[in-house]
Amino acid sequence: MNTLATLTWKVGGAQGEGIDSTGDIFATTLNRLGYYLFTYRHFMSLIKGGHTNYKVRVAESPVRYHGDDLDILVAFDQRTIDENAHELTEDSVLIYDSGKLKSLVIPDGIQVKLCPVPVTDMAKELGSPIMKNMVASGVSAAIVGLSADAFDSLIEERFGKKGDSVVESNKAAVRAGFEFTMERYGVLKQLPNPQPADDGGGHLFISGNEAVGLGALAAGCRFLAAYPITPATEIMYTALAHFPRYGGKVLQAEDEIAACIMAIGANYAGVRAMTSTSGPGISLMQEAIGLAGISETPLVIVDVMRGGPGTGLPTKTEQSDLNELVYGSHGEIPRIVLTPSTVEECFYYTAEAFNLAEKYQCPVIVATDLYLGMSKQSVPVGAIDFEKVTIDRGELISDEELLALAPGEYRRYAVTESGISKRSIPGQKNGRFVAMSNEHDEGANEEIEDPETRVQQMAKRMRKLNAFDPSVLSVEYDGPETTKWTLVGFGSTRAQIGEAVKHLQDKGVKVGHLQIKVVKPFPDALVKRYLSGAERILVVENNATGQLAELIRARVGFHDRIQSCLKFSGDPFTVEEILAHCKLEQGVGL
Amino acid sequence: MATMKDFRTKNKPTWCPGCGDFTVLAALQKAVAELGLEPEQVALVSGIGCSGKISQYFNSYGFHSLHGRSLPTATGLKLANQDLTVIAAGGDGDGYGIGMGHFVHTVRRNIDITYIVMDNHIYGLTTGQTSPTSERGFRSKTSPQGAAEEPVKAVETAIVNGASFVAQAFSGDVKQMTRIFKEAISHKGFALVNCFSPCVTFNKVNTYEWFKEQLVNVDELENYQPEDADCALRVLAEANGTVTGILYKQKRPVYHEVMSGASDVAAAKLDLRLPKEEQQALLQSFR
Ligand SMILES: Cc1ncc(C[n+]2csc(CCOP(=O)(O)OP(=O)(O)O)c2C)c(N)n1
Ligand code: SF4
Numbered sequence: 001m002n003t004l005a006t007l008t009w010k011v012g013g014a015q016g017e018g019i020d021s022t023g024d025i026f027a028t029t030l031n032r033l034g035y036y037l038f039t040y041r042h043f044m045s046l047i048k049g050g051h052t053n054y055k056v057r058v059a060e061s062p063v064r065y066h067g068d069d070l071d072i073l074v075a076f077d078q079r080t081i082d083e084n085a086h087e088l089t090e091d092s093v094l095i096y097d098s099g100k101l102k103s104l105v106i107p108d109g110i111q112v113k114l115c116p117v118p119v120t121d122m123a124k125e126l127g128s129p130i131m132k133n134m135v136a137s138g139v140s141a142a143i144v145g146l147s148a149d150a151f152d153s154l155i156e157e158r159f160g161k162k163g164d165s166v167v168e169s170n171k172a173a174v175r176a177g178f179e180f181t182m183e184r185y186g187v188l189k190q191l192p193n194p195q196p197a198d199d200g201g202g203h204l205f206i207s208g209n210e211a212v213g214l215g216a217l218a219a220g221c222r223f224l225a226a227y228p229i230t231p232a233t234e235i236m237y238t239a240l241a242h243f244p245r246y247g248g249k250v251l252q253a254e255d256e257i258a259a260c261i262m263a264i265g266a267n268y269a270g271v272r273a274m275t276s277t278s279g280p281g282i283s284l285m286q287e288a289i290g291l292a293g294i295s296e297t298p299l300v301i302v303d304v305m306r307g308g309p310g311t312g313l314p315t316k317t318e319q320s321d322l323n324e325l326v327y328g329s330h331g332e333i334p335r336i337v338l339t340p341s342t343v344e345e346c347f348y349y350t351a352e353a354f355n356l357a358e359k360y361q362c363p364v365i366v367a368t369d370l371y372l373g374m375s376k377q378s379v380p381v382g383a384i385d386f387e388k389v390t391i392d393r394g395e396l397i398s399d400e401e402l403l404a405l406a407p408g409e410y411r412r413y414a415v416t417e418s419g420i421s422k423r424s425i426p427g428q429k430n431g432r433f434v435a436m437s438n439e440h441d442e443g444a445n446e447e448i449e450d451p452e453t454r455v456q457q458m459a460k461r462m463r464k465l466n467a468f469d470p471s472v473l474s475v476e477y478d479g480p481e482t483t484k485w486t487l488v489g490f491g492s493t494r495a496q497i498g499e500a501v502k503h504l505q506d507k508g509v510k511v512g513h514l515q516i517k518v519v520k521p522f523p524d525a526l527v528k529r530y531l532s533g534a535e536r537i538l539v540v541e542n543n544a545t546g547q548l549a550e551l552i553r554a555r556v557g558f559h560d561r562i563q564s565c566l567k568f569s570g571d572p573f574t575v576e577e578i579l580a581h582c583k584l585e586q587g588v589g590l
Numbered sequence: 591m592a593t594m595k596d597f598r599t600k601n602k603p604t605w606c607p608g609c610g611d612f613t614v615l616a617a618l619q620k621a622v623a624e625l626g627l628e629p630e631q632v633a634l635v636s637g638i639g640c641s642g643k644i645s646q647y648f649n650s651y652g653f654h655s656l657h658g659r660s661l662p663t664a665t666g667l668k669l670a671n672q673d674l675t676v677i678a679a680g681g682d683g684d685g686y687g688i689g690m691g692h693f694v695h696t697v698r699r700n701i702d703i704t705y706i707v708m709d710n711h712i713y714g715l716t717t718g719q720t721s722p723t724s725e726r727g728f729r730s731k732t733s734p735q736g737a738a739e740e741p742v743k744a745v746e747t748a749i750v751n752g753a754s755f756v757a758q759a760f761s762g763d764v765k766q767m768t769r770i771f772k773e774a775i776s777h778k779g780f781a782l783v784n785c786f787s788p789c790v791t792f793n794k795v796n797t798y799e800w801f802k803e804q805l806v807n808v809d810e811l812e813n814y815q816p817e818d819a820d821c822a823l824r825v826l827a828e829a830n831g832t833v834t835g836i837l838y839k840q841k842r843p844v845y846h847e848v849m850s851g852a853s854d855v856a857a858a859k860l861d862l863r864l865p866k867e868e869q870q871a872l873l874q875s876f877r
Contacts, residue, residue: 438654
């Protein structure tokens with residue numbers, strides 16, 4: 001199934017058992033050695049117990065998807081085996097904690113190579129059961145042919161503060177696991193070739209959420225207000241870790257309503273400001289999104305989508321906020337909705353969101369999802385480059401321009417052909433205006449209900465985005481002019497669609513991949529152009545109602561050619577699922 | 591130097607003749623002028639309600655925001671540019687109904703702004719419904735049998751949640767109101783001024799005369815200690831809340847000086863670009 005040279009590894013157990021730390025140690029070490037990784041965390045909305053796992057896919061070149069299958073599964077409990085059996089193949093290696101799992105049950109029909117290791121007992125003998133993550137790392141290192149000291153530098157970094165004895169005992173735990181495994185099983189799996197960066201080190205190892213935080217910082221964002229919510233909280237953590245050093249302010253608000261309004265207040269005052277949230281929070285922000293629209297205040301919101309509705313699936317991925325982002329809030333406002341599809345795009349699109357918000361003086365939403373937001377992955381050094389971020393603050397009126405006006409002459413909401421009017425910033429002399437939630441006249445002196453002024457102001461605002469050029473950011477097409485089918489998606493599904501397309505191409509099928517990266521304003525002409533050569537169109541999205549497919553139908557047509565490939569279980573698509581859909585629905589012989 | 595006139599706009603207030611909000615506006619214009627502030631240094635944020643229209647009549651930068659959301663708007667504004675004098679204003683429904691959550695949290699944070707509530711014990715703009723400050727038994731369109739709830743104790747709530755400046759004023763006494771506004775604006779930290787501001791159109795109970803009869807002025811109380819929260823709470827309890835004057839004040843750290851990212855330079859005046867070495871170091875930490 002894998003067309004890339006890859007190795008997949010997963011560790012699983014009860015939440016609170018050190019699964020994350022085991023995964024993190026293994027992954028960070030491999031990244032530093034020069035492998036490209038994609039990691040995916042499966043977790044539940046509880047703190048202890050349940051089932052959690054951490055998967056790492058290792059490759060020679062950048063990977064965006066954690067893979068359908070598993071080469072190695074490290075199981076701390078039976079549930080890990082039960083819940084992940086579908087990823088096991090006859091070539092898989094199953095390492096399990098033999099002290100704890102005395103009566104191991106392997107699901108029917110599954111053949112794996114069994115490697116019992118008394119992981120917890122060994123850790124206990126070395127001083128503490130907590131160190132089983134280190135024993136498991138040592139075991140894993142041996143199975144894939146890494147040396148026993150591969151983890152040393154990371155251990156020194158992580159535990160150095162706790163003293164030499166802690167460092168030494170952790171190293172000893174790794175070695176114990178390593179030696180035990182080498183003696184009994186030896187190297188069973190082949191790692192792909194490492195590709196160290198030019199300076200000999202690893203790649204950037206970063207999640208979509210972290211990239212969003214860095215993108216904001218690169219764009220000059222110096223204010224973030226947010227309310228904690230999975231899977232968006234890491235954006236706030238990233239801001240907290242990096243903004244304050246540059247005078248950037250981070251505030252945990254009392255709720256999302258406050259967070260969004262604070263970001264509006266801060267933007268009004270001239271700082272580049274944002275908020276970040278997920279589904280339920282976006283719902284609370286809808287009123288404020290309208291406020292930004294009518295008051296023409298720049299605003300950047302990041303929505304890391306999760307399973308809905310209600311509190312839905314807080315720890316699972318979904319792409320079901322699309323309609324709300326495109327249509328939400330009462331009344332009608334100009335808005336921009338960006339849907340980056342890679343970690344790099346999370347960085348650049350977030351940065352660009354600040355330019356767009358100031359240029360068009362309107363809300364800009366950056367929509368990602370749990371899968372893209374929380375999965376850490378390796379990207380080449382240089383792929384995220386602060387220098388490549390341009391800063392365009394849009395139509396700010398200068399002090400000189402204001403002073404040249406007679407007192408009171410400045411009109412914040414002047415009706416212009418472009419729909420954009422020059423913005424003053426509080427503190428500027430002679431630039432006074434009231435940002436208005438009510439309909440208003442050009443001078444924003446007073447709310448109005450006069451039909452003529454209303455129509456003028458409304459039309460002015462709706463004109464703003466006429467200048468928006470969709471050719472720059474909005475779509476990416478990979479494939480021939482005419483296809484048997486074209487697969488279409490937005491956001492994080494890009495990776496699996498891409499792998500499915502590649503697989504089909506390898507089989508000699510004429511396929512294309514259209515990735516839509518701006519959903520509002522919808523890039524009608526471009527989408528039409530790329531889809532017109534497709535015999536059939538398959539829209540792949542993580543929701544139950546086919547929201548993107550609906551949008552394409554509404555904007556460009558092709559009703560008879562469009563079919564949906566949907567998934568809303570909370571798990572990301574597998575490549576096989578997309579291919580199976582092609583086989584079934586599209587009558588393709590593979 | 592700016593005078594009171596410089597803080598007037600050409601808009602004629604649309605308030606009903608006799609509305610208490612007129613004197614609030616006048617007192618505020620007088621206060622800022624007497625403090626020597628210039629219009630461009632001030633930002634007045636208001637919510638929605640008759641009272642919320644104040645930002646349109648006050649010649650400074652302003653934000654006529656959403657119902658109940660003047661405080662988070664003002665918070666964002668102040669944290670973006672601490673050099674501005676930020677004032678939030680609105681009604682009792684705006685501040686203590688829909689905005690009650692923000693109210694308590696803004697108090698707790700001690701955001702350095704002045705918050706003026708025009709408290710008429712009723713919803714004016716939506717034509718006369720019961721408000722969170724209406725007395726129990728108050729009859730209105732939405733409480734034909736008389737309100738079943740106890741009124742919100744807003745100033746007491748502010749005091750027990752650590753407010754650093756709490757005062758009440760009355761639209762019938764512009765002199766005291768102006769003096770209180772001046773102190774509130776000069777105060778470093780969150781300053782609440784709850785102003786009894788009668789609605790002459792819809793509230794036939796809590797009229798100017800009614801307030802005059804009820805009000806106790808702490809300036810006239812012997813040995814009133816505005817630094818003593820217990821004393822303030824006691825006087826408020828005895829007078830059923832209808833007390834004017836500076837009720838309570840204390841020194842507390844101001845939010846923008848202690849929050850994460852606190853800086854002497856206003857956020858709106860910082861460089862947008864990071865120095866190249868900083869960019870490199872930052873990216874290095876992700877390897
Ligand atoms: C979310 C929302 N709900 C309801 C309203 C309608 N509304 C406008 S003003 C108001 C109440 C005004 O009362 P108050 O805040 O006491 O101000 P007053 O008019 O008495 O000065 C209400 C309910 C609104 N604008 N927004
Ligand atoms: S309705 Fe009441 S609060 Fe509103 S303007 Fe008239 S008197 Fe003032």
